[in-house]
Amino acid sequence: MTTITINGTQRTLDIDPDTPLLWVLRDELRLTGTKFGCGVAQCGACTVMLNGTPRRSCVTPVGMIEGADVTTIEGMAGREFDAxxxxxxxxxxxxxxxxxxxxxxxxxxxxxxLPAPSDQQIDEAMAGNACRCATYHRIRAAIHDAARTLEG
Amino acid sequence: MGLATSRRGFLRAASGLLVAVALPLKTRAQDAAAEAAVPAAPAVPPGAFIHVAPDDTVTVIVKHIEFGQGPLTGLATLVAEEMDADWSQMRGALAHADDALYANLAFGMQGTGGSTALGNSFLQMRGAGAAVRQMLVETAAEAWGVPPAEIAVARGRISHPSGRDSGFGAFAQAAAQRPVPAETPLKPPEHWVLIGTDLPKLDTAEKSDGRAQFTLDLYPEGVQVVVIERPRSFGATVKSWDDADARQVAGVRAIRQLPQGIAVYADSTFAALKARAALKVEWDLSAAETRTSQALMAEMTAAAREAGRTVEESGDLSGLDAPGVTLLQAEYSFPYLAHAPMETLDGVITLSDGRAEAWYGCQFPGLDRPAIARTLGLPVEAVTVHVMLAGGSFGRRAQGSAHFAIELAEVAKAGGNGSYKLMWTREDDIRGGYYRPMTVHRLRGAITPDGRIAAWENVIANQSIVAGTAMEMMMQDGLDPTAYEGSINLPWTFGGHRVAWRRVDGKVPVLWWRSVGSTHTTMATETFLDELLEAVGKDPVQGRLDLLRPDATRERAVIEAVRDLAGWQGSKQGDRGYGVAFAKSFGTYVAQIVEVESRDGQPHVTRAWCAVDCGIPVNPNIIRAQMEGGIGFGLGAILHSTITLGENGAVQEGNFDDYPTLRISEMPQVEVTIIRSDEAPTGVGEPGVPPIGPAVANAWRALTGQRTRALPMIQAGGVV
Structure with a gap:
């Protein structure tokens, strides 16, 4: 049994502790906003918030995060997320x-x-998130835009 | 705005209250150029394209798959324009597989590719919108007891000078009972209010907050997850297998041999993956491709040194051997490339007593649906294919072989009645073949003592994409145009020129990769042209303009536009190199300029400028997005990407660690300018890709003197 808090709700899961958090979220809890892209922490499609920091759920065995607080895209809220x-x-x-x-x-x-990141800080923070459509140009611009709305 | 989650869900939600409207038999376009360029649409039965709901929302059933290139928004725009709808009331949903209703008018069957979605739909969808508008107006006129001519429609409101006013929904049901107008006039371009504006995309919100539903997100009751252990060498077959350990994994339902490999059926994804890893399979390599990339490239290079079969020739080629000329020669080698869409191939299928229903990112429904039926021994009518949003394609889902559809059907056939979710892992994807073909170009160019380019010859060797597939009908007298497109019909005036193709058959499955032949032809021709221009002492931009045929006005316009946008001042400024390249692909004209600097001895692109002429720009926002994305996609490939066959022909790469994709830190600032045009619209999904590679290589050569003859530019050992 593994107990974790997901999007504010405590869940006790009877599951193979080796199961990556990604497949727990998707197959067990139907939280399908978190995506599979590579399975080896190379693309960032499966990124969730684990105890407040980014985590690749595809390489995070659920048995290793007993007691953790996990937020997925479905559970995100707050001014930064809204911006x-x-x-x-x-x-x-x-x-x-x-x-x-x-x-x-x-x-x-x-x-x-970082409420007002520079281009370089954006590049560093986002380097682990691959986009084959290469929407990077707009991602960078949108982060700057969001930062400006948070300032004002 | 919004995305109707699925056509089925949409129909269920609005059941019985829909206006279902057919196409008019004939539309009358005011823009003659567009009319001439687009084939006539067949008449289709009601229910095809537009649904007006009682709440005034208008859902456009989009016959093209949406994987980021924008048809959901583009086709809805065409309908909204002619209906005089308000953009906020528009929704989009993807059409299910049905050739009779949803054929691509450029293909004659349902399918998306060749950057044709908007072009082939331009009159068809406007016609559908105009017909619905007319039916709504006639219905309102009858209800209000006024002549239809006195009724106005604007921003989704139907109104009469008497003060009567209504949305569409109130008249929807009655309008559906009216006959479809036999002929509907289309708005003249000067009356357009939506076409040509930056309308927000219909699928953005759902794709930003995790709600958008893709194939992998479907969980039908009792679904089993299926993964397949596949051979590492192309063409290998199963010799023997041992699943004793795999069967011990909790959650495994069955392990079965399929033509594609050994399939694990399990209750969860992790159980399926864990069991697959525990399988022991021995492969029979006797029919497999066991050569290395190096050996295959040697074969390809030797083939390119032959004369090849002429595909285009004109003028006097004697300059290539004339005394006194300077002869430049170059061989360019291009590796296999995987498409690596972020969503790997996946599909859901339900088999129940002689009926099959499939959900996946199906790009060629016209081929896939019959392939599923054949595999299952069912009539086509017993197979329903729901086209899902797909996480990218870049050509990967456009399968002449229908191999994924067949594999999905095989999974269901072996499993019997039930629901199955077939998933490829990233390793399955990268090692799974269907690559951009390995290609060699051999170029020769002759320069006369007085500085003219007297002759040009290009011999291209590669494997045909379409030969031996259901797309074989694209072959023209034994020639596969996709093998050399982008090397012929060049706008430059050379004294004489010859382009030839040498077909090299092979066992590695190949496929179109975003912009197809132009992925390599533009790289070879535009870098070689740069070298010739340098040899005659010409500036890369002005030299190109000077070489243009007099009638190449659209080519000239994009080159001049990108020159002005970039403020071109020559190919080297301090520690920065600048390169230009031009390509026409899929009827769209694109010129790009890049600024490149050296970081740790490797090329880093800081800025890119792009001018595009795609005819009438229906949605400039999407056009810019596709140019930005095309630049990033092409840049990642030329900097990093190669698929390498090693010992026994096994693919060496397997994931994004050894098959790197472009990262945000490598993405240049991009500026795009769109040429104003009243020509028929052409596609933008692919044409942003071809010029970026040669523009970067030209800039790098200007900066460092190093020529790019093999790709990728950055390899483990540094720049090659």
Whole structure:
């Protein structure tokens, strides 16, 4: 048995402790906003917030995070998240959309840490999130936009 | 705005209250150019394209798959324009597989590719919108007892000077009972209010907050997850297998041999993956491709040194051997490339007593649906294919072989009645073949003593994408145009020129990769042209303009536009190199300029400028997005990507660690300018890709003197 808190609700799971958190979220809890992209922490599509920091759920065995507090895209809220959502919509950032939950998770956590990141800080924080559509140009612009709305 | 989650869900939610409207038999376009370019649409039965709900929302059933390139928004725009709808009331949903209703008018079957979605739909969807508008107006006129001519429609409101006013929904049901107008006039371009504007995309919100539903997100009752252990060498077959350990994994339901490999059926994804890892399979390599990339490239290079079969020739080629000329020669080698869409291939299928229902990112429904039926021994009518949003494709889901559809059907056939979710892992994807073909170009160019380019010859060797597949009908007299497109019909005036193709058959499955032939032809021709221009002492931009045929006005316009946008001042400024390249692909003209600097001895692109002429720009926002994305996609490939066959022909790469994709830190600032045009619209999904590679290589050569003859530019050992 593994007990973790997911989006504010405590869950006790009777599951193989080796199961990556990604597949617990998707197969068990039907929280499908978190995506599979690579399975080896190379693309960031599966990024969730674990105890307040970004975590690749595809390489996180659920048995290793007993007691942890996990937030997925479905459970995100707050001014940084709202600002990111507004900027993503204003700039029409997504193309295919598959990686965007992960991009939004990383971008939101970046703004929680650094309210006004530079281009270089954005590049560093977002380097682990791959986008084959290469929406990077708009991701960068949208993070700056969101940061500006948070200032004002 | 919004995305109707699925057509089925949409129909269920609005059941019985829909206006279902057919296409008019004939539309009358005011824009003659567009009319000439687009084939006539067949008449289709009601229910095809537009649904007006009582709450005034208008859902457009989009016959093209949406994987980021924008048809959901683009086709809805065309309908909204002619209906005089308000953009906020528009929704989009993807059409299910049905050739009779949803054929791509450029293909004659349902399918998306070749950047044709908007072009082939331009009159069809406007016609559908105009017909619905007319039916609503006639219905309102009858209800209000006024002549239809006195009724106005604007921003989704139907009104009469008497003060009567209504949304669409109130008249929807009655309008559906009216006959479809035999002929509907289309708005002249000067009356457009939506076409040509930056409308927000219909699928952005759902794709930003995790709600958008993709194939992998579907969990039908009792679904079993299926993964397949596949051979590492192309063409290998199962010799023997041992599943004793795999069967011990909790949650495993069955392990079965399929033509594609050994399939694990399990209750959860992790159980399926864990059991697959525990399988022991021995492969029979006797029919497999066991050569290395190096050996295959040697074969390809030797083939390119032959004369090849001429595909285009004009003028006097004697300049290539004339005394006194300077002859430049170059061989360019291009590796296999995987598409690596962020969502790997996946599909859900339900088999129940002689009926099959499938959900996946199906790009060629016209081929896939019959393939599923054939595999299962069912009539086509017993197979329903729901087209899902897909996490990218770049060509990967457009399968002439229908191999994924067949595999999905095999999974169900072996499993019997039930629901199955077939998933490829990233390793399955990267090692799974269907690559951009390995290709060699051999170029020769002759320069006369007085500084003219007297002759040009290009011999291309590669494997045909379409030969031997259901797309074989694209072959023209034994030639596969996708093998060399982008190397012929060039706008430059050379003294004489010859382009030839040498077909090299092979066992590695190949496929179109975003912009297809132009992925390699533009790289070879535009870098070689740069070298010739340098040899005759010309500036890369002005030299190209000077070489243009007099009638190449659209080519000239994009090159001049990108020159002005970039403020071009020559190919080297201090520690920065600048390169230009032009390509026409899929009817769209694109010129790009890049600024490149050296970081740790490797090329780093800081800025990119792009000019595009795609005819009437329906949604500039999407056009810019596709140019930005095309630049990033092409840049990642030329900097990093190669698929390498090693011992026994096994693919060496397997994931994003050894098959790197472009990262945000490598993405240049991009500026795009769109040429104003009243020509028929052409696609933008692919044409942003071809020029970026040669523009970067040209800039890098200007900066460092190093020529790019093999890709990728950055390899483990540094720049090659």
């Amino acid at each position: 990111i959502q507004a900027a993503w919509r204003a700039l029409d950032v997504p193309q295919c959309g598959w990686c965007q939950s992960g991009q939004v998770m990383s971008a939101t956590m970046l703004l929680q840490q």
